[in-house]
Amino acid sequence: xxxxxxxxxxxxxxxxxxxxxxxxxxxxxxxxxxxxxxxxxxxxxxxxxxxxxxxxxxxxxxxxxxxxxxxxxxxxxxxxxxxxxxxxxxxxxxxxxxxxxxxxxxxxxxxxxxxxxxxxxxxxxxxxxxxxxxxxxxxxxxxxxxxxxxxxxxxxxxxxxxxxxxxxxxxxxxxxxxxxxxxxxxxxxxxxxxxxxxxxxxxxxxxxxxxxxxxxxxxxxxxxxxxxxxxxxxxxxxxxxxxxxxxxxxxxxxxxxxxxxxxxxxxxxxxxxxxxxxxxxxxxxxxxxxxxxxxxxxxxxxxxxxxxxxxxxxxxxxxxxxxxxxxxxxxxxxxxxxxxxxxxxxxxxxxxxxxxxxxxxxxxxxxxxxxxxxxxxxxxxxxxxxxxxxxxxxxx
Numbered sequence: 205x206x207x208x209x210x211x212x213x214x215x216x217x218x219x220x221x222x223x224x225x226x227x228x229x230x231x232x233x234x235x236x237x238x239x240x241x242x243x244x245x246x247x248x249x250x251x252x253x254x255x256x257x258x259x260x261x262x263x264x265x266x267x268x269x270x271x272x273x274x275x276x277x278x279x280x281x282x283x284x285x286x287x288x289x290x291x292x293x294x295x296x297x298x299x300x301x302x303x304x305x306x307x308x309x310x311x312x313x314x315x316x317x318x319x320x321x322x323x324x325x326x327x328x329x330x331x332x333x334x335x336x337x338x339x340x341x342x343x344x345x346x347x348x349x350x351x352x353x354x355x356x357x358x359x360x361x362x363x364x365x366x367x368x369x370x371x372x373x374x375x376x377x378x379x380x381x382x383x384x385x386x387x388x389x390x391x392x393x394x395x396x397x398x399x400x401x402x403x404x405x406x407x408x409x410x411x412x413x414x415x416x417x418x419x420x421x422x423x424x425x426x427x428x429x430x431x432x433x434x435x436x437x438x439x440x441x442x443x444x445x446x447x448x449x450x451x452x453x454x455x456x457x458x459x460x461x462x463x464x465x466x467x468x469x470x471x472x473x474x475x476x477x478x479x480x481x482x483x484x485x486x487x488x489x490x491x492x493x494x495x496x497x498x499x500x501x502x503x504x505x506x507x508x509x510x511x512x513x514x515x516x517x518x519x520x521x522x523x524x525x526x527x528x529x530x531x532x533x534x535x536x537x538x539x540x541x542x543x544x545x546x547x548x549x550x551x552x553x554x555x556x557x558x559x560x561x562x563x564x565x566x567x568x569x570x571x572x573x574x575x576x577x578x579x580x581x582x583x584x585x586x587x588x589x590x591x592x593x594x595x596x597x598x599x600x
Contacts, residue, residue, distance in 0.1 A: 210492065216483035217496030220273060220474040225504060226377045228278040228530060229511065230523045231339075235284035236464065239296040247509040248403035249464030254505015256456045256465045261498035264452055270442045271478040271494040274453055275471035277425040282531065283335045283571055284466065286562060287417040294408035300466040301407050302418040303425065304457025307467075310426070311451025326542045327578045328427035330552040331420065331571055333538035334559025336531050343528025350521040353383045357522075361529045373530050380522045391517040400508035402463045420571035425467050428538075433470025440479040441487060551582035 232253070236246045253276050264272035280303075288296050310316050347354040360379040364372045384390045430453075434446050453468040460468075477483065478493035504511055542552035555578030563570045 210484060210489070212484045213490070213492040214496050216478050216480075216490075216493040217498075218500055220471075220477040220493070220497045221500040221504065222374055223477065224275055224471070224474045225511070226373050226526070226530075228276075228281065228527075230527045231278060231281045231285065231531075232276065233523075234527075235281040235288065235466070238285050238288040239291070240288075240293040241464070244401070244403050245293065245405065245464060247400045249466075250508025250511055251400035251402050251505050252460040252463035252465035253468075254501050254503075254508055256460045256468050256505075258498045258502035258505060260452055260456050260468060261494050261501060264449060265491040265494040265498070268444050269488070269491055270437070270444055271475065271483070271491045272437070272444070272449060273471040273475040273478050273494045273497055274468055275429070275474060276465075277421070277429050277467040277469050278531075279332050279335065279424045279428045279534070280421045280467045280469075282339060283421055283424055284417070286335070286338065287420065287571065291410065291413050291417070292408065293405055295410045295413045296466075297405045297462055297464075298407040298409040299413050299418045299421065300461035300464075301458055302409070302414050303421045303467055304454050304461055304465075306418075306422045307425065307454030307469075308451055308458060309454070311447045311449070311454055314447045316426075316430075316446050316450055323423060323427065323575070323579070324548055324551075324582060325427070326545065326548045326552040327555050327575060327582060328423060329538040330542035330555040330578060331559050331575050332424055332428050333535055333542060334556045334574055335420075335424065335571055336535045336538065337556075337560045339528045339531045340535050341528075342524045343532075346521040346524045350519070350525075353380060353387070353389075353519070353521055354525045356380075356383055357525050357529065361532075373526070376529055377526055380526060381518070384519055384522055389519040389522075396510070397507065398509045399506055404462050405464075407462060416572050420575065421467060423575070424571075425469050428534075429469035429472065432472035433475060436472045436476050436479065437470075440476070442479070548582050548585065551578045551585060554578050554581050 232249060233246060236249050241249065257274050257276065260274040261272065264274070284296075288299075291299075343354070343358075347358070357376050357380045361372060361376045364375040368375060381390065430450060434449075437444060449470060453470065457465055457468045459465075474497075475494075478497060479490060483493040484490045539556070542556060543549050555574040557574075558577050559571050559574030561570055563573065565573055
């Protein structure tokens with residue numbers, strides 16, 4: 205009981221959820237709108253995501269007695285913002301089920317490592333950077349129309365990342381809200397406490413949608429979320445089997461996809477909050493921080509309608525700015541990872557440019573074509589890359 209009610213565990217769990225929501229909830233709204241979801245469906249998405257993250261975080265943490273924190277796929281949501289354009293809501297649900305099914309298969313069969321080896325990490329990083337690029341550009345687009353609001357948010361970001369790096373996004377959001385309130389742009393009268401209700405949407409399966417959006421969503425979720433998530437756990441000394449964790453998130457996604465649970469995965473950045481010394485002096489008890497995070501996930505899911513109304517009260521420029529700033533580090537890290545090595549650099553650049561272009565061929569989105577072109581360029585480079593000469597002992 206003492207461990208359960210530990211202030212360090214409770215605060216770590218709360219901060220992890222707060223950082224997760226303030227850094228990417230706005231992208232969920234944009235993804236839902238791109239899928240054609242109305243207010244009721246958006247509330248259902250938040251309900252499904254909150255419930256799914258709560259169940260997996262609490263269940264897996266208690267079962268393994270280790271801090272297992274799950275999350276929605278933020279890069280996946282960003283991909284959906286552009287990828288779902290032209291597809292119906294029912295087709296979008298089909299994409300979610302397909303992606304979660306692939307995650308479940310990878311977990312049950314143990315193909316996690318095998319699948320990830322098929323896509324070189326530089327190409328996966330390049331595809332992610334191309335998907336997220338528009339969010340970084342929009343940050344500076346809205347700077348032109350809302351100089352004071354976005355300018356102060358940008359300045360607070362630059363200061364906070366050095367002074368309080370763990371709380372950068374909450375701090376920037378607080379500054380943005382304060383400025384918007386002073387300007388009379390916050391519509392807080394629209395916010396009221398109300399429970400969310402799940403809305404079932406029957407899936408439809410479209411081959412172009414599954415190939416063009418479902419496969420990139422699966423790859424992005426695996427490469428940019430699950431792989432770092434496993435790395436963070438093992439770096440903190442928690443050696444757990446990866447496959448059951450992946451299978452658990454995949455199964456949860458398949459169950460909750462018709463309600464808007466588009467993809468669940470292992471958390472990385474927010475998970476680190478529940479694994480560090482600040483989450484508790486005893487590493488063997490830190491799983492309670494993830495359990496508390498699951499409890500707060502549950503609250504945000506049950507009151508998803510209130511969360512949606514709260515973000516609807518924000519001016520659109522604030523939403524664009526906070527999304528761009530939240531993804532700035534991910535864009536930079538993805539570009540760095542994709543271009544850091546000379547081997548495969550050109551292939552990664554091709555992947556990035558095609559993905560960022562937004563080109564659509566045969567109804568299939570740019571993320572898929574960027575990856576295909578990048579893989580082709582990468583394989584050709586591997587075939588023709590000059591090999592070092594081997595000198596035998598007799599010749600020396």
